[in-house]
Amino acid sequence: MGISRALPGRWVFLGIVVAAVTACATGTGEPSFETEAPTARPGSPIAVPTPLPTAADGSTPAPSPTPVSSPGDPIVPIPTPTVTHDAPSALPTLEPLPTYSPSVSGGSDQQDGSDPPPSGAQNPWSFVSDRQCGDGPLFSSFPMDLDVVPNLSPLGAVNPPGHTFPTSHMYFAVPVIWGEVGEGPFGDGQIFPPTPVYAVADGQLSSLSISTVTTSLSGEVVSYTEYGFDLAVCEGIRVRYGHVGPVSDRILESVEGLEGFNCNAYSTGDFAVDGCTYAPFLDLAAGEQVGFNSGRAAALDIGVFDTITQTIDFLHPELVGEEATGSLCLLDQYSPEQSAELAALLGNGELLRTANPICGVLNFDLPGTLRGNWFNDVSTFSNEDLNIAFVYDQVIPDQPIISIGFVPGIDSAAHMFTPEDEGRVNLRFAEVAAGDGVYCYENLRDRFDRVHPDKHLLVEIPEPGRLLVQAAVGASCGEGPWQLDADATEFLR
Structure with missing residues (x-):
């Protein structure tokens, strides 16, 4: 709300x-x-x-x-x-x-x-x-x-x-x-x-x-x-x-x-x-x-x-x-x-x-991984509207949430999904490591369990402390590997 x-x-x-x-x-x-x-x-x-x-x-x-x-x-x-x-x-x-x-x-x-x-x-x-x-x-x-x-x-x-x-x-x-x-x-x-x-x-x-x-x-x-x-x-x-x-x-x-x-x-x-x-x-x-x-x-x-x-x-x-x-x-x-x-x-x-x-x-921050808070700007204390977080539900601690303040092409919302323990699709945040290529999150759903109709999310940590995120068309990831282009949004920590 x-x-x-x-x-x-x-x-x-x-x-x-x-x-x-x-x-x-x-x-x-x-x-x-x-x-x-x-x-x-x-x-x-x-x-x-x-x-x-x-x-x-x-x-x-x-x-x-x-x-x-x-x-x-x-x-x-x-x-x-x-x-x-x-x-x-x-x-x-x-x-x-x-x-x-x-x-x-x-x-x-x-x-x-x-x-x-x-x-x-x-x-x-x-x-x-x-x-x-x-x-x-x-x-x-x-x-x-x-x-x-x-x-x-x-x-x-x-x-x-x-x-x-x-x-x-x-x-x-x-x-x-x-x-x-x-x-x-x-x-x-x-x-x-x-x-x-x-x-x-x-x-x-x-x-x-x-x-x-x-x-x-x-x-x-x-x-x-x-x-x-x-x-x-x-x-x-x-x-x-x-x-x-x-x-x-x-x-x-x-x-x-x-x-x-x-x-x-x-x-x-x-x-x-x-x-x-x-x-x-x-x-x-x-x-x-x-x-x-x-x-x-x-x-x-x-x-x-x-x-x-x-x-x-x-x-x-x-x-x-x-x-x-x-x-x-x-x-x-x-x-x-x-x-x-x-x-x-x-x-x-x-x-x-x-x-x-x-x-x-x-605090979900885990250095070297995807998990935790990521900032649009790390130079000053600012509002959260432009940030992103990879965290977990406050009542159901095994339910992952991608909390998007701003990424072009996808709703600013709390996006949930069913996590996987291996692979490159819907992998748990702590398993996504820096320098390990592009990962994909699909079948994103809202708090009413409604699947986002036409978007999935690509993420990559090219180096520790730097994250690239991009919304892509389609609810599912399809076959990898995936690539991010110049329109990806950068976050830091």
């Missing part, structure tokens, strides 16, 4: 009825998962899973991130509808994001070093709470009433072009009312009524982003206001909320008279965004209502990260931001009892994630 980088704080909004839970996974080698198939939600035809095992401290293990091989063909989830786009034939025009300033402490969210907070104001990006985290659970309240939450999608959901790479925040799916076709923010009849949103812990509202978003995703041009904010809990621990609106009167009053900063206007995917950030440093209490979901997205965005500790080792940490490099597992921040409540919703609405790491995976 539509995505927009709707807040200056680097949120990329994902309009799908999923929710993501973060995982702390490190390393760039060949990691492994438990070989465990997804399990059906209670009430579905497949058996209900056993309760999530939890350590005494409520944590879940976080081995290095890599998909597993499991017996049989991968199960394809049945997600909510998504909007497809015509296959692009030329590079889309995108307004550049502000320059990333890595010199700012904790600051991949400080996007423009020339636009700091007003003189004398505390910088929310470098702010470290003087509250000590201690040894107990950090969170005591859920961001939404779990009785109305259909599901939480694990870390790593993709939804190109805005979320071409696995997402570093979670999604609390919101209730849906079905209206007539043409109604709702996506024009498909889905309506998302106001649902209260709460502070997960005591903390300070260190930043509040207010954005005007314009889109024609529903078929008509509309503009609306959305809010996002950071809750500084303790030391460097942050909770980032997105797709909120309206916020509480108390929060709005806290920014009255404050000067906005980090103001910028840009576009991504189907959205144009114009917003500013404020630094109110308002004290919030666990369980305090901070507002409602915006009604413009199918999920509430929640991310947990540490601004002073790198928890995941990406090949290019400077290009993915602190939400990813400092990502923390949401479940680990609660008591074992509350963590188990969240785990019971951890899936896509039909299937539960049961593989470890239970929170999901962000």
Whole structure:
């Protein structure tokens, strides 16, 4: 569905009825998962899973991130509808994001070093709470009433072009009312009524982003206001909320008279965004209502990260931001009892994630192979619309996904296929090596299990760190060998 980088704080909004839970996974080698198939939600035809095992401290293990091989063909989830786009034939025009300033402490969210907070104001990006985290659970309240939450999608959901790479925040799916076709923010009849949103812990509202978003995703041009904010809990621990609106009167009053900063206007995917950030440093209490979901997205965005500790080792940490490099597992921040409540919703609405790491995976990068994130430009922190990723489903860890932000001639979408263990057609990503010629991916299908009618994908890694990709006519690869021509798109890492 539509995505927009709707807040200056680097949120990329994902309009799908999923929710993501973060995982702390490190390393760039060949990691492994438990070989465990997804399990059906209670009430579905497949058996209900056993309760999530939890350590005494409520944590879940976080081995290095890599998909597993499991017996049989991968199960394809049945997600909510998504909007497809015509296959692009030329590079889309995108307004550049502000320059990333890595010199700012904790600051991949400080996007423009020339636009700091007003003189004398505390910088929310470098702010470290003087509250000590201690040894107990950090969170005591859920961001939404779990009785109305259909599901939480694990870390790593993709939804190109805005979320071409696995997402570093979670999604609390919101209730849906079905209206007539043409109604709702996506024009498909889905309506998302106001649902209260709460502070997960005591903390300070260190930043509040207010954005005007314009889109024609529903078929008509509309503009609306959305809010996002950071809750500084303790030391460097942050909770980032997105797709909120309206916020509480108390929060709005806290920014009255404050000067906005980090103001910028840009576009991504189907959205144009114009917003500013404020630094109110308002004290919030666990369980305090901070507002409602915006009604413009199918999920509430929640991310947990540490601004002073790198928890995941990406090949290019400077290009993915602190939400990813400092990502923390949401479940680990609660008591074992509350963590188990969240785990019971951890899936896509039909299937539960049961593989470890239970929170999901962000980093699939495996140097010298096809697997992982590839960039259109490695010189600067930019949006994901022009990138590509060869990753795995956040609920079904053996289901490969080619997440295409931009390749001429093929839809910007998450393309799935049935993997093979040998040969040059549909080979698993980790087996495609640099300098080993052209490989082909065929019978690409969308999230509804519909095969792409007329395109397959050719890929080649001529040398480590350089990838060529080209869409070709026909759903199947035909007989190889294949060749790429001068129109192939280059990606780097």
